Amino acid sequence: MDTVIECSALKKEFKINKRPKGFLGHMANLIVPKFEYKQAVSDISFRINRGDAVGFIGANGAGKSTTIKMLTGILAPTEGSITALGVHPQKDRKQYVAKIGAVFGQKSQLSWDLPVLDSFYLLQKIYQIPDQQFNQTLEQFTDILDMSGFIEQPVRQLSLGQRMRADIAASLLHKPELVFFDEPTIGLDVVAKEKIREFVRYLNREMQVTVIFTTHDMQDIEQVCQRLIIIDKGRKLYDGTVEGIKSTFGNEKKLIVQFESPACVYSIPGVSQKLKPNHVIEFSFSSDQVAVKDLVQALLAEHAVLDISITEQGIEQIIREIYEKGI
Amino acid sequence: MKKEFNFSVYLMYTKTIFLSKLVYKFDYVLGLLNTCIQLFIACLIWQTLYGGNASVEGISLPMVITTIVIGQGLSNAYFINDQAVSKLIKDGSISFTLLKPVSFRLQLLAEALGEITFRILSNFLPAVIIFSLATDVLPPAGVLPFLLFLISISLGFGVLWMLSSIVQFLSFWVMNVWSLSTIKNVLITVLSGAVIPIWFLPEKIASFVSYTPFGAIYFIPTRLYLGDIPPAEAGIYFTQQLLWIIAMLGISHLLWSMGKQRIVVQGG
Amino acid sequence: MEWLSLFKHYSVLTIKERFQYKLNAILVSLAVFLREGATIAVIYFMLLRFGSINGWEMYELLFLYSYIFFTYGLFILFFTGLRDFEGLVRIGSFDRYLLRPRGLIFQIIVAKVDWFAAIGHGSLGLLLFLYSAFQVNVSWSAINITYCALAIIGGVLIQAAIFLLMASLSFTFISVSNLRQILYWNTRKFAGYPISIFHASIKILLIYIVPFAFVNYFPSQFLLHKTDMAEFPALYMYIAPAVGFALFGLAMLYWRYSLQFYKSTGN
Numbered sequence: 081m082d083t084v085i086e087c088s089a090l091k092k093e094f095k096i097n098k099r100p101k102g103f104l105g106h107m108a109n110l111i112v113p114k115f116e117y118k119q120a121v122s123d124i125s126f127r128i129n130r131g132d133a134v135g136f137i138g139a140n141g142a143g144k145s146t147t148i149k150m151l152t153g154i155l156a157p158t159e160g161s162i163t164a165l166g167v168h169p170q171k172d173r174k175q176y177v178a179k180i181g182a183v184f185g186q187k188s189q190l191s192w193d194l195p196v197l198d199s200f201y202l203l204q205k206i207y208q209i210p211d212q213q214f215n216q217t218l219e220q221f222t223d224i225l226d227m228s229g230f231i232e233q234p235v236r237q238l239s240l241g242q243r244m245r246a247d248i249a250a251s252l253l254h255k256p257e258l259v260f261f262d263e264p265t266i267g268l269d270v271v272a273k274e275k276i277r278e279f280v281r282y283l284n285r286e287m288q289v290t291v292i293f294t295t296h297d298m299q300d301i302e303q304v305c306q307r308l309i310i311i312d313k314g315r316k317l318y319d320g321t322v323e324g325i326k327s328t329f330g331n332e333k334k335l336i337v338q339f340e341s342p343a344c345v346y347s348i349p350g351v352s353q354k355l356k357p358n359h360v361i362e363f364s365f366s367s368d369q370v371a372v373k374d375l376v377q378a379l380l381a382e383h384a385v386l387d388i389s390i391t392e393q394g395i396e397q398i399i400r401e402i403y404e405k406g407i
Numbered sequence: 408m409k410k411e412f413n414f415s416v417y418l419m420y421t422k423t424i425f426l427s428k429l430v431y432k433f434d435y436v437l438g439l440l441n442t443c444i445q446l447f448i449a450c451l452i453w454q455t456l457y458g459g460n461a462s463v464e465g466i467s468l469p470m471v472i473t474t475i476v477i478g479q480g481l482s483n484a485y486f487i488n489d490q491a492v493s494k495l496i497k498d499g500s501i502s503f504t505l506l507k508p509v510s511f512r513l514q515l516l517a518e519a520l521g522e523i524t525f526r527i528l529s530n531f532l533p534a535v536i537i538f539s540l541a542t543d544v545l546p547p548a549g550v551l552p553f554l555l556f557l558i559s560i561s562l563g564f565g566v567l568w569m570l571s572s573i574v575q576f577l578s579f580w581v582m583n584v585w586s587l588s589t590i591k592n593v594l595i596t597v598l599s600g601a602v603i604p605i606w607f608l609p610e611k612i613a614s615f616v617s618y619t620p621f622g623a624i625y626f627i628p629t630r631l632y633l634g635d636i637p638p639a640e641a642g643i644y645f646t647q648q649l650l651w652i653i654a655m656l657g658i659s660h661l662l663w664s665m666g667k668q669r670i671v672v673q674g675g
Numbered sequence: 676m677e678w679l680s681l682f683k684h685y686s687v688l689t690i691k692e693r694f695q696y697k698l699n700a701i702l703v704s705l706a707v708f709l710r711e712g713a714t715i716a717v718i719y720f721m722l723l724r725f726g727s728i729n730g731w732e733m734y735e736l737l738f739l740y741s742y743i744f745f746t747y748g749l750f751i752l753f754f755t756g757l758r759d760f761e762g763l764v765r766i767g768s769f770d771r772y773l774l775r776p777r778g779l780i781f782q783i784i785v786a787k788v789d790w791f792a793a794i795g796h797g798s799l800g801l802l803l804f805l806y807s808a809f810q811v812n813v814s815w816s817a818i819n820i821t822y823c824a825l826a827i828i829g830g831v832l833i834q835a836a837i838f839l840l841m842a843s844l845s846f847t848f849i850s851v852s853n854l855r856q857i858l859y860w861n862t863r864k865f866a867g868y869p870i871s872i873f874h875a876s877i878k879i880l881l882i883y884i885v886p887f888a889f890v891n892y893f894p895s896q897f898l899l900h901k902t903d904m905a906e907f908p909a910l911y912m913y914i915a916p917a918v919g920f921a922l923f924g925l926a927m928l929y930w931r932y933s934l935q936f937y938k939s940t941g942n
């Protein structure tokens with residue numbers, strides 16, 4: 081398969097100017113500045129193939145945005161190497177960025193006081209997009225992203241959801257083959273999120289654009305990405321399919337049983353119990369140690385049971401546990 | 408709502424600003440450096456202009472240098488943020504300010520005084536000391552002239568403050584107060600005698616200045632300091648300064664009342 | 676010439692942006708114009724009484740001063756983005772420049788072309804320059820005109836080089852505004868006068884450290900031949916236009932080197 085990005089042993093350290101204390105400190109700092117180092121990314125390697133849709137997740141401060149910025153060539157890695165679209169993102173900057181797109185949910189690239197359309201025309205000039213292609217793309221995006229209602233309005237008058245859609249369109253007008261989205265759904269309502277997911281899915285599936293996506297919303301990932309990379313404290317924790325994570329980590333199950341009368345169940349190896357009101361007991365266990373069938377049979381054999389329900393861990397919950405405990 | 412006058416409240420505003428300035432010690436060194444460079448250049452230029460002449464048209468070089476150090480030194484210390492009201496209007500917080508049980512205008516003045524006291528102590532006085540040692544800054548002509556100077560310089564600040572508050576309250580109508588403020592400052596620079604003493608302005612312009620408030624800010628006090636105005640005539644000049652303050656207070660009050668009305672009408 | 680059309684496009688956009696607040700834009704130009712005018716008025720009034728400063732007559736001084744205004748006006752037209760670069764770095768907007776397939780300096784220049792400020796600063800400089808150029812005793816031969824044009828470009832480039840250096844430093848330091856205040860604005864206050872009137876240390880500052888002397892003093896001397904040039908090497912008059920090109924070249928190299936230190940922002 082065709083490799084789009086290959087990066088190995090990426091590391092990024094930020095040099096932070098220590099704020100001097102007092103007046104003498106301030107003077108001394110002018111002459112001999114003091115620094116401390118902060119490691120945002122410690123060691124990350126992966127390879128991304130053409131046509132992939134990869135989701136990056138991780139707790140706040142995990143290093144997702146920093147990784148994206150290195151991949152787009154904004155930041156120089158402290159160590160490690162990146163080859164993307166066959167070039168070095170920083171050394172061959174102009175050649176590289178002409179073929180990629182980047183959307184940063186927190187930062188707009190549109191001109192605050194100008195109509196959206198004006199910013200688009202400017203981008204046409206910057207990327208030297210031929211008129212015909214530009215008009216066609218614009219029409220297509222206006223349609224899919226439902227922008228016709230506000231495209232002539234100044235950006236300062238747009239709602240967050242409208243602005244985000246306009247920003248996404250702006251980043252894609254030049255038909256990039258590789259697109260980075262850093263939290264494009266941040267702060268949006270359910271419907272707006274859905275629109276954006278749909279669009280990204282369309283890009284990826286219909287237009288064969290390689291997509292890299294960071295988010296804190298697991299639904300974004302489930303609906304858009306086939307592949308998931310979890311980053312924690314600057315390291316890669318998991319890299320595989322979205323399904324894979326469920327089968328690898330999501331094996332904790334819960335059996336919730338309501339008994340007819342107060343029941344006392346002997347402890348079963350590998351199963352923990354939690355007493356709930358109304359004669360309910362919640363049994364938690366790992367599905368590769370204890371089979372559901374055996375447990376249910378054992379319970380039914382000895383007790384009078386009113387109701388049984390079984391829950392699996394959702395992906396949200398799996399991720400939460402990974403953030404909290406590590407793998 | 409009747410706003411009760413409580414002096415200690417305003418003193419608090421002054422003190423808070425004063426103390427907050429103490430934190431940025433580095434800025435204060437830079438500020439002093441700025442003032443010194445500016446005064447240094449001005450003194451050097453006048454020295455060169457005099458070219459060894461003891462006096463020109465009856466004005467000696469030390470008199471000029473004293474005028475410059477007092478005028479430009481103080482104008483650097485008199486830091487008034489002309490855009491304060493404009494900012495409040497733009498972000499809408501002006502209506503909250505009006506609800507507070509203190510007079511907004513006195514609060515502005517109190518805060519400005521905090522900043523200015525700080526700058527006089529940290530910037531003006533050190534610069535005066537440095538320049539008295541390095542150049543011919545004259546001592547006051549006597550005890551009485553010095554006392555009259557102190558009264559007159561306070562009135563001078565009053566004149567400057569009123570000018571500024573007129574500009575500030577114009578921000579109810581004009582969005583870009585920065586421009587108005589800059590234009591006002593240009594007039595002060597050229598006509599107040601702080602950069603070029605009014606003695607040396609062309610006659611027509613000098614007589615024009617006497618019909619404006621600009622000469623009342625720095626130049627009248629300095630002349631009292633130098634004894635260029637005999638103490639016996641001080642009363643006339645004080646009256647002149649006071650009249651300017653009262654006249655501009657009237658205008659500023661009018662602008663403020665009309666502006667406040669606008670806000671109430673617009674619903675904040 | 677494709678970049679020229681992009682430059683035009685950007686200019687139209689920034690003017691359009693400014694014209695959303697029309698009165699505002701005009702007032703700003705007017706205020707800037709008057710502020711620069713105040714300096715001139717002061718010199719004018721002084722010289723009206725005193726005749727000359729160290730052998731420099733009124734029009735010669737105005738000629739000397741007009742270089743500063745005129746070059747700053749041109750500088751502001753092209754390099755506002757460079758002057759305000761620190762802000763761009765602090766809020767992380769420089770990210771966007773890095774993501775676009777155009778030269779960085781080019782983008783910095785075109786994205787903030789500021790016609791209104793340029794008109795405020797530059798028109799006074801130009802008027803003053805043209806006015807004083809015919810009052811002073813200079814024969815406007817082809818050589819002199821060429822020299823003068825080159826010196827003006829050089830003067831713009833010297834200031835651009837200073838600001839490019841500051842911009843490069845802003846990748847490493849949080850705030851360079853203090854440094855800029857000391858190096859640029861304070862030094863500039865000296866530069867309006869013939870530098871021969873100053874102490875040796877200030878001459879060194881103006882010639883070798885923040886070379887404002889090459890923006891206006893030496894170019895003026897080439898044309899005016901005042902006697903106070905005797906204390907400086909005559910060579911400086913001839914190389915004055917080249918200094919700007921050389922400094923800007925050096926500043927560009929340092930800029931290229933500094934780019935790797937860009938940190939963006941935390942989100």
Ligand SMILES: Nc1ncnc2c1ncn2[C@@H]1O[C@H](COP(=O)(O)OP(=O)(O)OP(=O)(O)O)[C@@H](O)[C@H]1O
Pocket residue numbers: 094096118119120138139140141142143144145146147938939940941942
């Ligand atoms: N420009 C910078 N200067 C200093 N530290 C930085 C900078 N950018 C990021 N960091 C630090 O690096 C770490 C990783 O930040 P990063 O923005 O990559 O996190 P993230 O995974 O995107 O988090 P979030 O989900 O909150 O966006 C954080 O600790 C952050 O404080």
Ligand SMILES: [Mg+2]
Pocket residue numbers: 144145146262942
């Ligand atoms: Mg982030």
